[in-house]
Amino acid sequence: MSKARDNILSRLRTARPDLPGGELEKTASPPSSTPNQRIEQFRSHLEAVRAEVYLSGRDEWVAELQRLAQEKRIGSLLYAPDGPLGSAISKGWDEQTKPHLKWFEQEIDNWKEPIFFDTEAALTSARAGIAATGTLVLWPTVEEPRSWSLVPPIHIAVLDTSHLHDTFESLMEAEAWHQGMPTNALLVSGPSKTADIEQTLSYGIHGPVQLIVLLLQ
Amino acid sequence: MTRSLPENRGRSDVRFHTGVREALNDPQIRANFRSAMDGLIHKRRNAFPDPAALERLRLRSERIRANALSRLPELLEQLEQRCTANGIRVHWAETVEQANEIVLGIMRQHDARMLIKGKSMVSEEMGLNTFLEQQGIECLESDLGEFIIQLVGEAPSHIIAPAIHKNRQQVARIFRDKFPDIPYTEDIEQLTRNAREILRKRFYQAPVGLSGVNFAVAETGTLCLVENEGNGRMCTTVPPVHIAVTGIEKVVERLADVPPLLDILVRSATGQPISTYFNMISSPRRPGERDGPKEVHLVLLDNGRSRIYEDPELIATLRCIRCGACMNHCPVYTRVGGHPYLATIPGPIGSVLEPQKAGLDRLGVLPTFSTLCGACGEVCPVRIPLPKLLNRLRYEGVRKGSGALPGAGSRRGRNESLLWGLWRWLHTSPRLYRAAGRLATRLRHLLPNRLGPWTRVRKPPRIAARSLHQLAHDQEFDHE
Numbered sequence A: 001m002s003k004a005r006d007n008i009l010s011r012l013r014t015a016r017p018d019l020p021g022g023e024l025e026k027t028a029s030p031p032s033s034t035p036n037q038r039i040e041q042f043r044s045h046l047e048a049v050r051a052e053v054y055l056s057g058r059d060e061w062v063a064e065l066q067r068l069a070q071e072k073r074i075g076s077l078l079y080a081p082d083g084p085l086g087s088a089i090s091k092g093w094d095e096q097t098k099p100h101l102k103w104f105e106q107e108i109d110n111w112k113e114p115i116f117f118d119t120e121a122a123l124t125s126a127r128a129g130i131a132a133t134g135t136l137v138l139w140p141t142v143e144e145p146r147s148w149s150l151v152p153p154i155h156i157a158v159l160d161t162s163h164l165h166d167t168f169e170s171l172m173e174a175e176a177w178h179q180g181m182p183t184n185a186l187l188v189s190g191p192s193k194t195a196d197i198e199q200t201l202s203y204g205i206h207g208p209v210q211l212i213v214l215l216l217q
Numbered sequence B: 001m002t003r004s005l006p007e008n009r010g011r012s013d014v015r016f017h018t019g020v021r022e023a024l025n026d027p028q029i030r031a032n033f034r035s036a037m038d039g040l041i042h043k044r045r046n047a048f049p050d051p052a053a054l055e056r057l058r059l060r061s062e063r064i065r066a067n068a069l070s071r072l073p074e075l076l077e078q079l080e081q082r083c084t085a086n087g088i089r090v091h092w093a094e095t096v097e098q099a100n101e102i103v104l105g106i107m108r109q110h111d112a113r114m115l116i117k118g119k120s121m122v123s124e125e126m127g128l129n130t131f132l133e134q135q136g137i138e139c140l141e142s143d144l145g146e147f148i149i150q151l152v153g154e155a156p157s158h159i160i161a162p163a164i165h166k167n168r169q170q171v172a173r174i175f176r177d178k179f180p181d182i183p184y185t186e187d188i189e190q191l192t193r194n195a196r197e198i199l200r201k202r203f204y205q206a207p208v209g210l211s212g213v214n215f216a217v218a219e220t221g222t223l224c225l226v227e228n229e230g231n232g233r234m235c236t237t238v239p240p241v242h243i244a245v246t247g248i249e250k251v252v253e254r255l256a257d258v259p260p261l262l263d264i265l266v267r268s269a270t271g272q273p274i275s276t277y278f279n280m281i282s283s284p285r286r287p288g289e290r291d292g293p294k295e296v297h298l299v300l301l302d303n304g305r306s307r308i309y310e311d312p313e314l315i316a317t318l319r320c321i322r323c324g325a326c327m328n329h330c331p332v333y334t335r336v337g338g339h340p341y342l343a344t345i346p347g348p349i350g351s352v353l354e355p356q357k358a359g360l361d362r363l364g365v366l367p368t369f370s371t372l373c374g375a376c377g378e379v380c381p382v383r384i385p386l387p388k389l390l391n392r393l394r395y396e397g398v399r400k401g402s403g404a405l406p407g408a409g410s411r412r413g414r415n416e417s418l419l420w421g422l423w424r425w426l427h428t429s430p431r432l433y434r435a436a437g438r439l440a441t442r443l444r445h446l447l448p449n450r451l452g453p454w455t456r457v458r459k460p461p462r463i464a465a466r467s468l469h470q471l472a473h474d475q476e477f478d479h480e
């Protein structure tokens, strides 16, 4: 198929029209906001698409998470013992009550069936948040694989408010994403949804039906 | 899924006219599209409250796309090199046949009998489903709208909302016919849940997933996908093999080009501040990682794009980011829907793009599916001058001799060109013009009652007894 490659490239090279290139100016960035404004913006955008957002203290969130999960009658919760939330969970979790904690070892072949058909909820950390659009930024890791935030019906994400940025653009710049991208980077802005029937919004199609965000401050 | 294109001109416009008439006479189609397009127009308007900010963002997005096109060959090479370094296998296809063969080859390598698909207009362009099914491979659409129409063997009627021509009762009946075990419902949320249950099992089993690409970033070798449903993430995360298919024009230079394009794409398409998911894929599963496809393939398809690239005016066609806003705002599209265009992409951008690919001899009628009202050009997020391009293609269709475009000049009719020749002759000589005017008013009663298609639904025009010149003369106006 390298013949196809050479043909296409040589056609493009000979045909190249004279196009004005020119510098790309940036759109004026919005005036920078206070942390509280960012939290409010983040929360209101997410709530507008039926996600649930809870503010919690950095020391109390584990107990609050467990209370919340009980309220929602979640029987068991998938989490990553070695992930960034692992040690806080194992320290603060009350093993006597629900939900029971569970985790998966090794590769997906070993847990494809349980994650599809026998996992109610999964907990992951979020790398950052974007206030302007109410967006969670995930860079899945070895500890927190990418299907965990996708396959179970409930996804619970924990985000520290100190990682809230104004826009996708400012986040990308601040973290110099262009210097190295992970296997998969994700922006998640609500539970999965569709408007394919009569343009009517309906939640819970292929991804999570519920998205719950714990904001730590 | 894919319909055969009309073979060539002559009477082939008839097929289009038949489709248009059928659509216009179907009150369901007109109602479904009217309400859906009104909704989308309204949502888009609310998503851009500040017109000046919108103009700045459009200008910037246009520049980003134009810049990428101006360096297309270099950026494609860079994309290939970065993707390859990341472990993504890059394939090139000049034609849809080659692209289909590449996908088939990958399927065969893995002994795969089934392919689960996220939304991809390029795969529609390839006719991939039909092709693979002929080889005994099942293709399953997983986007809800695509899933619905696949059940009844129809083609998408909108690039963002493929099943927009169906209402909930029609969808409910399709589900009842195809899945008799599931209790009948017309509730949209319940229909959605039913589709979720049906498709979960398939995501779980599928050996290969296929997706399109919204932006391919040359700088980092990253494939970006915009979606709301999560089926795109499923197709690119769960099966052990992921194949992405894309047109060669989708490349952008830098990662920093992505946020503004994503922003204007989603707001123009659906009026949301952002899509539920934005999925950026830069490599297959790396050593130690526990899920994600072990192989990622990228198929770069030309299929006529490099020819469009040659024309300094028509190259603007390739800036398109497939938001669908031009069709949402098109008075013609809104009345007939996507099917009468008999092409993969309908609406104004389809009328510009498809004849350039298939030839004006086959799809040259499409540029006339327009009132030239200008709405499409006004809303286009990358400022493609669609009305101008539609006009250009009308000209290319009837031009004298043949140009660089396939099928140029094929729509030129002898009578029509004679008539216009006469018109030009009369209008370039004042004396002839006056004589012809006098003759026309005198012989006005000889004008026939039937004037082709015009009088099918209208009265014929009547020539006045006295021309404007004569009236002005009677009123003693100074100059003519």
Ligand code: SF4
Residues within 6 Å of the ligand: B319, B320, B321, B322, B323, B324, B325, B326, B327, B349, B376, B379, B380, B381, B382, B383, B384
């Ligand atoms: S031509 Fe412009 S408005 Fe139409 S789909 Fe493409 S980007 Fe959107």
